[in-house]
Amino acid sequence: MVLEKHPKAEALIFDLDGTLSDSLPVHIATWHQVCAHYNCKFNEKIIDELTGMPTIRFAERIIEENGLRGVDPHEMVKMKQETFWKHASLLKPHQAVVDFMKSFHGKIPLAVGTGASRRSAEVQLKTLGLTHYFDAIVTADDVSHHKPEPETFLRCAEMVGVKAENCQVLEDGVLGMEAAKTAGMYLIDVRPITYENFSIAD
Structure with a gap:
């Protein structure tokens, strides 16, 4: 996993689950x-x-x-x-991705493009203390065609006012990567990110 902004990227779009959030x-x-x-x-x-x-x-x-x-x-x-x-x-951040995101805060637009519901996205970002870093948040509730369709990421680009071809997506999911490529965006595959399974009590 190499986290490096493309020289032509004018905005960064982050998947949430498995990318920003170790959820x-x-x-x-x-x-x-x-x-x-x-x-x-x-x-x-x-x-x-x-x-x-x-x-x-x-x-x-x-x-x-x-x-x-x-x-x-x-x-x-x-x-x-x-x-x-x-x-x-119980949620934790994927610190390397979060640190990368924070290094561009205030320098270029930042967005979240997730397949999670609006409520789930807001709960995660609030829990991790990340909400205020983003200029736009697009969730499953905001689009008609979900990943692997590019609508989520294209909507992010529209909301931050940057052309799709000048956006870079960070993703861990195969469907999200396909969506980013279809949208014509630069892509960072954040895998491999490892985690340990655990159980939760009632």
Whole structure:
């Protein structure tokens, strides 16, 4: 992982989960807890596949893989989000990415482009003390076409007043990287960022 601004980049756009926020352990632990409630299993492999997509896509996949009948994915999402917010204090920053972001604060526009809901994004940024660093925040609630479509990042560019081809995206998710490339933006792959799984109590 090399964090270096492209010489032609006039704005930086950051993914949130797994990029700025070391949130994946909390998300995974939360999904395991929700699945225990529904007496089903959470396949952690879908994290890599669906990272960047709205939470409802995860719920629909879990319901499909486990053959759950009569389960409302929206209710599952509600439980998942409320459990995640409850344990937001466990969140930690990916310090290298955060330090990189802070080094450009006040010098060029900074934005967040995330597949998380507005509430989840705000909870994470507030918990990590990062909200005030960003000129724009675009969430799953603000776009019609989510990653891997480029709308999230294009909206960020529009909000900070910088042409897409002069923006640089920092991402850890495959879908987000595809979105950045489709948008014609410079890209930093922040992987590999490692984390340890843990569980959360009720």
